[in-house]
Amino acid sequence: MFLDRRIIIFDLDGTLIDSLGVWSQVDQELTRRLTDGRVELTEDEAGHLRMNAMKRYGEGSDAYLKYMADMKAAFGFPGTPEEIHHQRYELAQEFLRTRVRYQPGAAAVVKALKAAGKTLAVATTTRRRNIETYVRDNLLMRAEAPLDDYFELIVTRDDVAHVKPDPECFMKILEHFGASPAECLMIEDALPGIEGARRVGIDSVVVTERHSETAREALDRAAVRRFESMGEILAAVEAEARG
Structure with missing residues (x-):
């Protein structure tokens, strides 16, 4: 599921980082x-x-x-x-x-995928200035996994005319890497991101996040699989690596 894809795309808020609150x-x-x-x-x-x-x-x-x-x-x-x-x-x-830091287990997932040779990208509705704060000034995140060390492309709200569920951010990622949708997998906690990815043919897995629980049934219909935590994703990645 993870290691047979060339590019892994992450949502940021609520998925990679604990920032929604x-x-x-x-x-x-x-x-x-x-x-x-x-x-x-x-x-x-x-x-x-x-x-x-x-x-x-x-x-x-x-x-x-x-x-x-x-x-x-x-x-x-x-x-x-x-x-x-x-x-x-x-x-x-x-x-x-x-106050913002990685979701529990998220930095370990990022490191495991990077070590496996995967290309990592972020598709987010966060402003570029906030990304710059995380990269430059957030010592909690820098200590675990600096964004600029692990992600080859971060597409923000400022890089697109239309945010998720519009597929524009995903089209930019596909164009940047010269990739097909089948080569990519999206990790997301919310429905707009999964719908945007699906519009260009990119599969998504959903990771449980409390702010999205009211849309749980719709998320489960749209995603190819649900993971209850980043720790579960890490276990899946490690199991794939063992064969």
């Missing part, structure tokens, strides 16, 4: 700081506020400014939406440097 943690801390502790959001509450705002405002360049204006109106944040957005950005960069 960090944005809610950012908004929790921002709210605590800007209200002097008067408002304490749970991670779930912060996540719902952000997701509802993104549904209202889409993913345009001003979506987060509108979201910050909503937070200001709801909780009495001081400053303009632009000033609040800047504070959120600075706080997010701190969290990306210090």
